[in-house]
Amino acid sequence: MRHGPDIAALASLIGDPARANILSALMTGTALTAAELAAEAGITAQTASAHLRKLEDGGLIARRVQGRHNYFTLAGSEVARALEALMGLAAGKGYLRTRPGPKDAELRHARVCYNHLAGETGVRMFRALQGQGAFAAAEEGLTLTATGRALIGDFGVDPDALPPSRAPLARECLDWSVRRSHLGGRLGRAMLGAMETQGWLSRLPNTRILRFTAAGQAAFDARFGPAAV
Template sequence: MTIKTVSAPANANTISAIAALIGDPARANILLALMGGKALTASELAYCAGVTPQTASGHLAKLVDGGLVSVEKQGRHRYHRLASASVAEAFESLSGLAATGPRRHRTTGPKDAAMRQARTCYDHMAGRLAVAITDALSSRQLIIIEDRSGLITDEGKSFFAGLGLDLDPKAKSARPLCRTCLDWSERRMHLGGRLGASLLQRSIECNWVRPGNDSRSLTITRGGERGFQDLFGIPVEVLMLQRKA
């Protein structure tokens, strides 16, 4: 007999505890750095947070204990990453709330245009490009979105198979096959789940997008402009914005 584990419902104490973990600026910067999907060392995260390695280690211990960050050891190094896609989605939503806050608290910079155009959100795409892809797939009824959940239609299964995506619905995975994530810069939904992750991976393999070395931003290549326009029908003006910026 299989016994299912049921998570305890959230209450004010657990919610405030998670909020306190995220509420520290250094820990928030650590989580922001990990939103790129890469596993980073404590030293790298210390640099991102603007604190000493010793201070960063203390913050990381709290984030690991709170279930927001996981750690794995390889040789002499310990690498940290977000504990799950759910953490990334929650942080993306919080970023959207922060972006609508008082203007004096908003940060701007030269990377804003690139980040808004296309970026990683943990292991899937976000920004104008991701929202445009989601809209295109939905309008062609390749996917059906209801609230935060998504369904891949029979036409969609054929389409994604043609792209070389392995989206076996019977595959054992705790990750939803198709769901949406609220985009902080566009205030609209982009694709997450296994489908969103597979689309990003395939786009990188096809050299349609190139990840930045020190940023979450994604560069849309010339080949990507053609690919996204031909396969998804993305308007050329959406794809050209990054180059103009």
């Protein structure tokens, strides 16, 4: 008898096309109803209910009850990280559903990865902070150096004031479109929140796209460097 984690069981949950579509829809970090997820997956409400039950029983999604309504989210950041890694692997091996178009270009530029900034801008921000000596390697994730605390503080984020969580303060998250790391963890979430608060960008409803304003893009470029030509 073999011992260890049963990756086949987990893979079978993710591998069904309808369930994969449901999980991808929840990568926005937004809680969605069963009806909304059925529409995202292109299936009936009854079929969606069966898939949601399997995903919930498998520990990949969580149910939140608000009044008469049930909302669903990913079960945690570790699920989002696994899905993002699988998206990167699929893209790298050529398993793409459609030919890239304008919408895909926006996803490549800036998108939400569960709760932090991803895409070309996310990678650029992380590389700029790394280049300025903001991080040091740790057993789990990354630690902020004194330089990093000053840089983050200048951005309006106090690392000591972030809500406690089992998630690391900062960690590398492999970006599926750029194939380099962007910033995840509680700090990645706080940095994205600060950009939203400052009006640099906003979320395009019902998508993972983050759209910068002209002023926000200029401010981002001034702080983290211009995009590569």
